[in-house]
Amino acid sequence: MKDAKNTRWVPELLAPAGSLEKLKVAISYGADAVYLGGQKYGLRQAADNFTIEEIREGVEFAHAHGSCVYVVLNSFFHDKDFDGLLDFIQELDAVKIDAVIVSDPGVINYIAENTNLEIHLSTQASCLNVESAKLWKKLGVTRIVLGREVSIADAKMIKEEAGVEIEMFVHGSMCMAYSGNCVISNYTQGRDSNRGGCAHSCRFEYKIDDGKKELNSYFMSSKDLEGIRLLQDFIDAGIDSLKVEGRMKSPMYAGTISMVYSQALAYYKEHGNFLSEDLLKWEEELTKVTHRAYTQASLVEEADESSIYNDREHEEKTYRAIGKVAQVVKDEFIVVDVKSAFEIGESLEILPFNDSHVEVNISHIKNLAGQDFSRTRPGALFKIPYVDGVDINNLVRARVTN
Secondary structure (H helix, E strand, O other), rough: OOOOOOOEEEEOEEEEOHHHHHHHHHHOOOEEEEEEEEOOOOOOOOOOOOOOHHHHHHHHHHHHHHHEEEEEOOOOHHHHHHHHHOHHHHHHHOOOOOOOEOOOOHHHHHHHOOOOOOOOOOHHHHHOOOHHHHHHOOOOOOOOOOOOOOOOHHHHHHHHHHEEEEEEEEEEEOOHHHHOOOOHHHHHOOOOHHHHOOOHHOOOOOEEEEEOOEEEEEOOOOEEOOOHHHHHHHHHHOOEEEEEOOOOOOHHHHHHHHHHHHHHHHHHHHOOOOOOOOHHHHHHHHHOOEEEEOOOOOOOOOOOOOHOOOOOOOOEEEEEEEEEEOOOOOOEEEEEEEOOOOOOEEEEEEEEEOOOOEEEOOOEEEOOOOOEEEEEOEEEEEEEEEOOOOOOOOEEEEEEOO
């Protein structure tokens, strides 16, 4: 963790960056590192993804804030995919990204031969044991993102016996297949999940017929991972990096999750424990982003039927993202870059970078010309009442009312 004023060690907090905006939001809210995808070679082709110019800007922003940038190259490669790869990885080397995340052993070797890039093993490679970790280390991998089927206790043993950095998922969507090695969407949609085209077919309702009766079920759909109460276990095991899933999620998600886990880790650095009254507050904050029901999955005990999200695909949503702060004029007004409309009489919450949320009661709304409005519209700037403790680029949200 990048805060150096306390000496206790904590793992790196690694957040998703599906776009340049999300990168800046996650780092501003406390992420020690972010991971992102370029225009090719990743498993989130529906995400915004980055041009090389955006990667360069993202690296400059991250490094200026003491954070790292990792680029995913974790698609399963065919021979034709090597066209253009050399130019891309050499460009990544030139802009000084901190590591690439790779799943294919041939690609690992190709990168090692042609660049000085540090290489992390993707969870797609399904590394689940000590001998596998030792082999990947011999191939030049410096960090292993373990398969999500591995417990924290097993991860501790792998780290100690293989002598390699270990990264584990701490929060976000889960996959029912071994570390995403799934071909269901290939069959149902003709889209290759291992080459960036996952259709999330596991989230569908299926009919099970055992010859005696039929049952409709979402038996392949998983709850979301949430490990806030296991941070002490991760630290005790010496896990080097805690990864948050979600490059397809919103800036509000990236900022909120980064804020919560970074605050919890900062508390540990200062106090040496998580015996904080803020624990319930942190858990509550995690319910305010779009999510499915939460589970600890396989982190402590092997996942069982209690980790199934046996419901029609939807995500719990108690708050909606309003936008972000574009300007603050002390004692006068706050300007909000509005993405979702709000109106007079609502109460908004603004999320400072290093503190609890600030509430703003919307008694009046004005445009930049000073004209009064009863309701905002998306894609425009509006002035709202001033409150203390707010900075430019703070996220703004509102409670969902039925």
